[in-house]
Amino acid sequence: MDKTSIDRELLHSTHTTSLINTSDLTDMNDALYDKGNHFQDNYLNKLVFLIDMKYSQDESSNQLSQSAVTSIFTSWQFIFNELITQNRRMDEKIDQLEKTCHQNPNNQNERLNIAEKQMKDLHIENNQLKNQLDNHMKQCNTFLNNNQVAEEQDNQARLNKLGETNNHLNTCLVQLNIRLNNNEIQTSKFDKENKELKEKMKLLQEQSRQQLETSQEFIDLCLTQLNDQAKTIGELEKRMKKLDKQITSDVYTSETVIPDKIERVLQKIQQYNDRSLMDLRRQELTDQDMKIVVQNIQINTQCERLWLDYNKITSIGLSILANGLNNTNTLQQLSLSNNAISDDGIHSLAKSLSTHNHSLKELHLGHNKITDEGIKYLAEMLKTNQTLTHLYLQKNDITDNGIRILADVIEKYNSTIEKTKQILKTISCVADFVDNDPNHKLNNSTVINNQTEYDDREPSGATIPDKIEKVLQKIQQYNDRSLMDLRRQELTDQDMKIVVQNIHINTQCERLWLDYNKITSIGLSILASGLNNNNTLQQLSLSNNAISDDGIHSLVKSLATHNNSLKELHLGHNKITDEGIEYLAEMLKTNQTLTHLYLQKNDITDNGIRILADVIEKYNSTIESLSLYSNKLLSDLSVHFLLQMIRNHRSLKKVYIYDCNLSQTGKNRLLSAQQSKQNFKVYVNSLND
Template sequence: MDNYEYMNISAISDALICEICRNPFINPVILPYPCERTYCLKCIQSNLEKHSNNCMQCNKKSLSNTELKNESPILRKMLDNLLVRCRSCAQINIQRSNFSKHIQQMCPKRIVSCSANDIQCSWKGHFDQLNQHFNVCPYEKLRTPLTKLINDVQRLDQLDQLQTNFQNLKIKFQQQQNQIEQIENENKILNEQINEMKKFEIEHKNLNEKNNEQINEINQLKNKKQTIQDQCDQYKTTINDLIIELKTLSISLQQANILIEKFEKENKLLQEDSNQLNLSQINYQTLDELYQQQQIQIDSFNKENQYLQEELLYYKQELEQLNQHFKQIQTENQQFHQRYVLYNRENNTLNEQNQQLNQQLIIYKKNLQQLNQDFKQMQIDNQQLKEQSVRYKIEIDELTIKNKRLEAKLYKPIIQSHKIADKSNYQNTGLEELINRCQTSSIVNLNGQKINDDDIDIVINTTLFNKQCQSLILWNNCLTSYSISKLFSSLSINTTLKKLSISKNHLSDIAIKSLSESLLFKNSTLKELVLSSNEITDEGLIYLSDMLKINETLIVLGLQDNKITNKAIQYLCQVIQFNNKTIEEISLYSNKLITDISIDYILNMITNNQSLKTFWIWDCQLSEQGKCKLQQSIQSKIDFDLRL
């Protein structure tokens, strides 16, 4: 039920009251024909899950959630128009349909946060206490210094960011320093190239001078050649004259005989001149060849000179660009120089730290060598442990086989007792027929069948071993501590039963102890256990609580309408809070001895246990203040079902 109570509940018609929870319907549904009774949706679902899937009225028809139908809109409208009183603020005459709006927006007792939660105020309380808290709130009074402090923290964060940026700038500066060094190296290379170019220019000038000298020599050779040519021409003319004279001499041989000696002398002279002429021609040819070679060299020198001049012009332009870039780098270098001074100081400190780290590194290396030696020793020990674990595994396997043999001997008396019961003359044909009509691996409902100690063997053999049922209901029977102990002993070897309901059987705490011990086995498959209306005391609940410390299968525990007090409830809450992570639902309603003394223990259990989703504790001796405290504890829980 929510945090409200109905106005004039005695005046509400019985047609609007649920027979299970005895409160007006919430989400009413109708059972199918022929019963056609109306119940709350949660009540009928809980009843079907915990007790049986059979109809509550006729106990014959099997029901499912799909067969439940919604009640008529008229009835729902009547339920929504019921007037309720808010338990938190005591406001009356609130329509039930508007209560959620009231509790969220209008109730002065609703839980709100302080307006100073933006500066870390953790206060949460009722809305009508907000102004009172606001007047004394230390955070609100200190809002200005706290805001300044928060801003200072943000500035510190910004300072950290600036430090990271400074580190990034330092890295960039180092990169630019490297680039400057690289550019300086390139400048050195370029300067060397320029010096080589200057040397080349000097060589080029020397070559030009040599070339000019060679041209002058060639011109002189040309002049000599021309003079020789002129001499040759003269010699030719003289030869022609001589030929004419020879003709005249041949005509006048006789006259020539006189002058033969003279002519012979002249002929010798001419012969010598002719030889000189031949030599001059040969010299002329060699000079001509030299001239052509010189001309070719001059052309190549001219081309090379032109190419070098073009390259020189290109290098001059590139040199101007490099000079401009160098000036820019010099300006940047001046800017970086100041930073470099600071960085140099840091570098000195880093060098000192580096020396310390080097010393530590030497120590670490020694430690590492020692660790390596220890590691080798550990490997040897590990190998020995592996060999020892193999031996232990063999021993464990042998012990497991012995354990299984001991379990067989332990369970043998139970199996023999089953056989003795089968061979006895006692029969209950009605009970056997009722069980045989049930399907295998399904629900067996033996509600009100007056089962006694003689019938319990039939129930164990047929339901647990033959039918292998998953749900067994034994309400309103005549079970004694003997039959209960026998039934619970069989649970330790059963692997199919998931739901067990033994309500209204007047169980003793000794029987509960036997049940708790049987559920300590790891092979237990029981998930839901209902023990309502059995006069269980604190002793029995303590046995069950100790079982919940170890059992990881049970998720539903029903203990409603018993004789449990605050002492055992407090112990159960501590076990659920600290030692159990699987329980999902606990029912403790109609335990009249539970009071507000247990409120704090229940609240801690609900708050700190993550698996618990349903807790029913209505019809106990809890005050309205205690109920309100529990109701507030589940506001942070999602889909938690708390019924008070």
């Protein structure tokens, strides 16, 4: 192969790969003719060096991939194989030429001239090819530079993008770290709550177990008492049947009436010349004698006044008498004071007076054990009866609620009653409660019990002057303005106005003692109104009065809404029942200042204790001391409710419940609660436990 062909092949390969410079090709071309047979080794070594150099450059600059290098090496290998093959052929031709030159020396110069001419042509052609190769190399370098700049820009863009991605990842890591910390905090919080819940569960399980045991004991106790009560009721029913038979036999069998008793009654009836009066007072008349009385009333059509006071007449006798009064148009006055009529007798009498009798004007029912139930019967009768003008109910068991019912009916429905209205005005003389405040609750204990006294007495709205002076002196004698001690001063409802006025004047009063007086629900209502918005009074003592449930109703209204200072309240020995306890319980739901509550010596039952204990346990958090001693109606049933309150109320420190109707078992159960609770004391035997 000649030099021109070699250069063309080299140029072709350069255009293909753009990896070898023009100077490198010139060196290789010169080496081809200067080195002769060493061309293969030297050229291959240089080629390998150049390829390694370019490959290393490309590898460092990340410009060529592995596949591009492999493709370049394969194309160069093919060219060099051709060059080696042609070189061998040239060697063979040179050997033949040398032989020919030795054989034909004449033609050698001619051939050398031709060869020189060809060499010149080849040099010219080679220079042209070099120029073309240089141009191509410049273009390749320009392309490479542009490619390098583009790659750098691309790499910079990639780096920027990688930086942004890295920043985003860092932000995500920070957020994840924050969430991880929050999760750890919540996990620790959940662990703590879980532990607390487990402890509460254990406590609840223990309480449930104790409650189950207590409930079982309570149920057993209830069953035992129910069985005892059932037996008692059975025995009572048997006795009642016997008594009914005996009464029926005694009343309706004429043979049972004692002959001399009949004779004496008839003589008493007939001894009066005045046929309008039948005076049978203090004759020891019984229910059996009422048939004789009725018969004589029916015979004596002139009888206008029938006096049966101070006898032994019960509801049965009054039922017989009431039937005899049906359609009687002459009787105007009936006096039955000081008997044993009770509510059932009033029921029978009220029926007769409502429908059949239209002549009776005056009715005396004092001292007959009449309660609010009997007052309801009378109130219903007064709605329709328009003849009765005088009604006497002194010395009975009527409460403020009964008076309220009676006053309401007389005010709204009855226009004939005169004397009862006057008495009601006497009751309410302190503040004219009937005329100005018909909803106010009145107390029967203020009714003057002697008939002669309240017949002649006029209503009085003023307090006796010397009594006022005495109370004022008692109030003013103390140097300690924080205490107002008015115990055992015989204070009545009328005096409460003076007390309230002095409380308003003395803004330093912290303790007010009104024990052992004659204060009723009316007086307490006046006092409660005076305590509204009072912020200094801390102790109020009202033990041993006659406050009753209605008085409690008035007091708790003030304590529930208007008073925020009272801490200690004494209400012992005031005839408070479960109704009053309900009022107190409602007050304790909202009042959060009262710490000491004393309710000893009242008429509270087990149901009242249930109501009170339930409210203190669930709604109140301030009560520290609770006094319930000497409530005789309390039994072991109350122990269950008290135990629930003691176990679940944190501030409770003392409970007084001695001198009640508790068994030793009930007392022991309360004492066991004392042992299981710190800073707590229960008094079940005496104050000195």
